[in-house]
Amino acid sequence: MRILTASDRSLLVEAADLDEAMRLNLAWDGTPGVVERIPGARTVLVRFDPVRTTAASLAAVLSATVVDVEHVPHTSAVTIPVQYDGEDLAEAAALLGVSAEELVNRHLAAHWQVAFSGFAPGFGYVVGNDPLFDVPRRSSPRTRVPAGSVALAGAFTGVYPRESPGGWQLIGRTDAVMWDIDRDPPALLAPGTSVRFVASREAVSAAEPVEASAAQGMPRGRHAPADLRSAPARPDASSPETSLAPLGSADESSNGALSEPKPSSLTRPRPAIEVIRPSLQLLVQDLGRPGHAALGVSASGAADRTAMRDANRAVGNAPGAAVLESVGGTALRFHGDGVAVVAGATGDITLTDADGVARRIPHGSPFATVSGDELALGHPAQGLRYVIGVRGGIDVDAALGSRSSDTLAGLGPAALAAGDIVAIGDAAVAAVDPVPRPRDLPASGDLVELAITLGPRDDWFTASALETLTTQEWLVTPRSDRVGIRLHGDVPLERETPGELPSEGAVTGAIQVPPDGQPVLFLPDHPLTGGYPIIGAVTDRCLDLAAQLPPGARIRFRIEGARS
Structure with a gap:
């Protein structure tokens, strides 16, 4: 176990493998001071309340955890009918060195379990017991992946809950509803759920949860008072571990x-x-x-x-x-x-x-x-x-x-x-306390200093990249929204370690670095997990200032605190 700083209010715990990460995540349920846990492919992100504990105290508790060797128990079971006609079926089979027919048969025969949830409600990262399935993502993500698409990436299979961009290999599609806010629980594929895929032409005798959810139609994302008529939610602006959309670009x-x-x-x-x-x-x-x-x-x-x-x-x-x-x-x-x-x-x-x-x-x-x-x-x-x-x-x-x-x-x-x-509303009125003098917020062109902590993946970058991170001014680009702020610097951040990370948790304020070396500063609507390395995170007290940065403002990062 290795414990890394993920922000001034969170730690990232590295486990030996996915199974250990899942067991550690369950073991830490109810740990004092822990606000939330986000399991990943080989990690658990642990957010804590600094009033109730410190990073050092929590790290000592986490590192002393002993888990048994038993596998994570299944919490529920669902059957998902799939029409295996995905655009990438033949290509994925070729990458794995098998025929498309064999890929489908082994996908149907494998025992699958939801390891963790990721970028959006209802998206479960499902892992199986067949070592065949280890597929690279597409080199160029699609701009639109239809809802219900069944896909492969790395050792995982997953089902897109709603239309969004995405870079996974598409092998089929299903009519099962992955997420419905009016269902209990809303997510069909929650962590620990056992999953069985069946060819959609087969009789699905064990698919009562799927049939019930599919009959309810696609999930409703907008909720207004009873005397106001609802309207549909906006489409996704992002997708699993892919790019952000420009501000205000949604349909x-x-x-x-x-x-x-x-x-x-x-x-x-x-x-x-x-x-x-x-x-x-x-x-x-x-x-x-x-x-x-x-x-x-x-x-x-x-x-x-x-x-x-x-x-x-x-x-x-x-x-x-x-x-x-x-x-x-x-x-x-x-x-x-x-x-x-x-x-x-x-x-x-x-x-x-x-x-x-x-x-x-x-x-x-x-x-x-x-x-x-x-x-x-x-x-x-x-x-x-x-x-x-x-x-x-x-x-x-x-x-x-x-x-x-x-x-x-x-x-x-x-x-x-x-x-x-x-x-x-008509909520009871409390004491009125006028807002103090307006804060000194930045205008376009202004230079703002933001405090950050390094980690958890600063060791994926060269020493010169770490120096560039804190000495170079970063421009806030117009391609920014509530998901994150796209930054631009004259010198991109250079990687020491190539490739992708297994998906792991990310916090608001995380500074994620895509392959082009130009960082993205995550804001409140960011994806929960991602595969690009995070070099650091803005401290909690600077998050509100970051949210007020207009396009054209400039940022200089200042490291605060020591890396665990």
């Missing part, structure tokens, strides 16, 4: 309008907010949904947690009340009277009443709203993301206990479009 046609709340004749209309002009990305966010990594679900949540807490304090909400997060300027109309505030990025803030009278609104100061008032936010002068808080919070249905929109996983409400209306 807007997937987003339908929400209907106006219908008042009862005996009650007053619910207060609500109507979107007049959306920003590049206008989302509902709260503190996120930590604790669901085993299902392949990241915590997500507000990118700038400080701004969200400031906004909620200013209007008297609980700290975790849902807010609107706007990348760039937007225009909103209030239905009903209330109290609102704008925090986060700074720029021109104007409130115009129904008579057309406009007034400037100070940043961070709560202001009364009257039905018909329109709030206009200009392009930020500093920062990137506005946070709009309203007394009572934004009221949309929760998914796994959170109202956050996870743009990678498609969980929670979809990005808001013109004409959408979201309800305002």
Whole structure:
């Protein structure tokens, strides 16, 4: 066992093999101070609460763990019917030195078990007992892999839960639904599940879980209040261990309008907010949904947690009340009277009443709203993301206990479009605490210093690359979103160790380095696992600042703390 620093709040534990990693992951269930565990192909990422334990104390506890030699027990069993007609079937068979028919027969005959979950809800990394299956990924990932595609990569097989880019070898397809938020549990392939693949032409006598889930249709990713009509979630912007999409590039046609709340004749209309002009990305966010990594679900949540807490304090909400997060300027109309505030990025803030009278609104100061008032936010002068808080919070249905929109996983409400209306809640009002003086957020062209910890894979890079990481300025490119910030430097980071890592966990703030040597700084909607090495991670206290970096800003990294 080797224990490495993964961030200032997480450790990466290397095991001897996949089986040991799975057993260690189970053994650490309930360990004091541990917030979440993310098992990988030969690792377990352990996130901890620094108030309850320290990295050194936790490392001592983890390293003293003794596990038996028994295999991980099966937690459940499912049967998945497959039509073996994938585009890569012949190529994958050739890579393995067998015929396509033999590949299919051995895929059907092998005993499979879900080892861990990865980049998105419902994506299980399934490992089998047949040593034949060790297939390299495609040299050039596809931009669109259909939902239900059955694929191979490395020693794993998996099923894509929804359409997304991907680099795995496609050998077939299934109609089984991998993820359904309304099913219990939502993930068909959860860690520990025993999996049997059958040719779809066969009678599937043992497929009750599959048939039940398939009958429910594809999972619903958007959840609004009962009196608002739901719209489908946005498609994936990323995929297992592949590239990020440009900011705001997801298909807007997937987003339908929400209907106006219908008042009862005996009650007053619910207060609500109507979107007049959306920003590049206008989302509902709260503190996120930590604790669901085993299902392949990241915590997500507000990118700038400080701004969200400031906004909620200013209007008297609980700290975790849902807010609107706007990348760039937007225009909103209030239905009903209330109290609102704008925090986060700074720029021109104007409130115009129904008579057309406009007034400037100070940043961070709560202001009364009257039905018909329109709030206009200009392009930020500093920062990137506005946070709009309203007394009572934004009221949309929760998914796994959170109202956050996870743009990678498609969980929670979809990005808001013109004409959408979201309800305002009626949560009890707490003490009001106006936002302090606006933070000093960066503008395009500014240089920002971010503290980082090295690891867990800094030893995959040359000594000159480590020097380049901290001495070179890194440009924030426009190809950035809530999944991550794509950075560019004049000198790429040079690898000492070639090849790919077996998939392993990643944290928010991780600095992952693809083969081109240009880093990606992960933000809240990042994939849980990946195969590119992570050279370091931004410290927790710098994450909110990182989320406010606009395109054109420059970063200089400063190493903080010692590597384990």
